[in-house]
Amino acid sequence: MPSGFCETVYKDLQTSDQFKPLPMQDTSNKSMYSYAIVNRGENPAVLRLEVGPNGSDYAIDMEGVVEKGVTEIVVPSKFMRYSRLTLKSKQKGQPTKLQVYFQAQLAR
Numbered sequence: 766m767p768s769g770f771c772e773t774v775y776k777d778l779q780t781s782d783q784f785k786p787l788p789m790q791d792t793s794n795k796s797m798y799s800y801a802i803v804n805r806g807e808n809p810a811v812l813r814l815e816v817g818p819n820g821s822d823y824a825i826d827m828e829g830v831v832e833k834g835v836t837e838i839v840v841p842s843k844f845m846r847y848s849r850l851t852l853k854s855k856q857k858g859q860p861t862k863l864q865v866y867f868q869a870q871l872a873r
Contacts, residue, residue, distance in 0.1 A: 799840040804831045804861055
C-alpha cells in the first residue's frame, strides 16, 4: 500500500541578494502541504510562498522573515495547482544558510 506522505528536502541553500525560487511543487493531488524553513546561518532571510495555476505565473500568497536559528512553518492560504518558495537575504551582502522541507499528505 503506498504511503499517504511525501517529502522533498533542500539542504544547504545559500541565499543571495535576489529572490531565487525553489523548484515548483504540483499540489493538485495533495490534501495538505506545508514548508518548513530552518535558518542555520548567521543572518535573517526573506521568504515568499507563491501559488500559481500553470507552473510559470505566480502570485505571492504570503511573505515573511526567518531569523537566524529559527524554524518557520508556512502553509498557503490559497489553493492553486502549483506552489513554490522563493528566498533571499534580508540584508544586502549578508547571505545565510537555509534548509527547506516540503511535506505533504496525498489526497485519497
